[in-house]
Amino acid sequence: MKAIIAMLRLLRETDWRLKLNEFRLLCETVGYEIVEEVIQTKPAPFSATLFGRGKLEEIAKIAEEKQVDVILIWNSLSPIQRFNIEQTIKRSVMDRNDVILEIFNKHATDAVSKLQIELAQLRRQLPYLKLWVKLRKTGERPYTRAGGEYAWKWTWRDVRRRISLIREKIETLRKQKLQYIKRRKEEGFKFVCLVGYFNAGKSSLFNALARTQKAQVDSKPFTTLASKFVSIPELKNVLLVDTIGFAAGLDPRIIKSFAINLDEMRNADMLLWVVDVSDEYDIFAFRTRAAAEVLSELKLFEKPHIVVANKIDKDIPDIEKKIEFIGMWTNAPIIKVSAKTGKGLDELKRKINEFLLKST
Ligand SMILES: Nc1nc2c(ncn2[C@@H]2O[C@H](COP(=O)(O)OP(=O)(O)O)[C@@H](O)[C@H]2O)c(=O)[nH]1
Numbered sequence: 001m002k003a004i005i006a007m008l009r010l011l012r013e014t015d016w017r018l019k020l021n022e023f024r025l026l027c028e029t030v031g032y033e034i035v036e037e038v039i040q041t042k043p044a045p046f047s048a049t050l051f052g053r054g055k056l057e058e059i060a061k062i063a064e065e066k067q068v069d070v071i072l073i074w075n076s077l078s079p080i081q082r083f084n085i086e087q088t089i090k091r092s093v094m095d096r097n098d099v100i101l102e103i104f105n106k107h108a109t110d111a112v113s114k115l116q117i118e119l120a121q122l123r124r125q126l127p128y129l130k131l132w133v134k135l136r137k138t139g140e141r142p143y144t145r146a147g148g149e150y151a152w153k154w155t156w157r158d159v160r161r162r163i164s165l166i167r168e169k170i171e172t173l174r175k176q177k178l179q180y181i182k183r184r185k186e187e188g189f190k191f192v193c194l195v196g197y198f199n200a201g202k203s204s205l206f207n208a209l210a211r212t213q214k215a216q217v218d219s220k221p222f223t224t225l226a227s228k229f230v231s232i233p234e235l236k237n238v239l240l241v242d243t244i245g246f247a248a249g250l251d252p253r254i255i256k257s258f259a260i261n262l263d264e265m266r267n268a269d270m271l272l273w274v275v276d277v278s279d280e281y282d283i284f285a286f287r288t289r290a291a292a293e294v295l296s297e298l299k300l301f302e303k304p305h306i307v308v309a310n311k312i313d314k315d316i317p318d319i320e321k322k323i324e325f326i327g328m329w330t331n332a333p334i335i336k337v338s339a340k341t342g343k344g345l346d347e348l349k350r351k352i353n354e355f356l357l358k359s360t
């Protein structure tokens, strides 16, 4: 599928290049062939169309010439923006949240993840669908690839019904999961949950600490969706949890839809915040800030935690500056490790033990 990437860049935005590069990577992960990149710089977005009229027409022209299937927009779109852009460009439109959900969809193999993803998609679709019903001309259909398949045959009332059905199902599964955690805790187990940006190396650490291959490691983003639990040989009664990663600028409603994963983070006895310190400084800062903002929003910094500076087998430029940057968010100890070579893992295990002893 051919696609154009587009972004409305605000004048004050200095990290737009990082955002766009990461977005391109995510789009390519879904399988889109990017044929053109269009950027418009403005002091503020146009509220009804995001881009200016002229820019939209330019995108429409490129789409026509290059036979593009879909327009991938970095900015989060409001329902009216999506509607207007689709009407002008006559192509399906996806924003970064749609792209991430599409990646989730590709990687989801378990029922819980699938339900959570469907919930997130429907929740995003509902306001768009309401708007569409209001504005549509008879006989027309929305460009629904981005909005999801339901819009073709479902009214928003159907969607609402489906949402409450899924929510009930998730609630049941959620209770079961919480029961499981509670039971294990009563048996004396401690939960240690890996958190952090996608690709930081959470699944690799999970495998290295537990000497297993249970977690799938991949250079592609968001391979891990469903959580995995494993015990660590040297640490008695500890269950290590690998779960979904964070991304910059994710719609809070998407985060909320992953209630079961969030429960696991919230109910953990301690967290290991995994940070890839091998990234170039700008990218490191961009990703570390994004992860820290999620952790702070979810009040997870209030939990006992250790920062795991991963990938030290690689060249690490600006390490002191990076450590300082992490220190702006937390006073937690920072342990340098390599999930790949095993360096630093003994110290990490000692530290985990120390923390868990302190908290009992
Ligand atoms: N060189 C190096 N690469 C690593 C290390 N840990 C993870 N990786 C790589 O980083 C990528 C993402 O790893 P993964 O564990 O799937 O990250 P996750 O998304 O946080 O679970 C994979 O290509 C891993 O091989 C490490 O310590 N050193």
Ligand SMILES: [Mg+2]
Pocket: 202, 203, 204, 216, 223, 224, 243
């Ligand atoms: Mg993973």
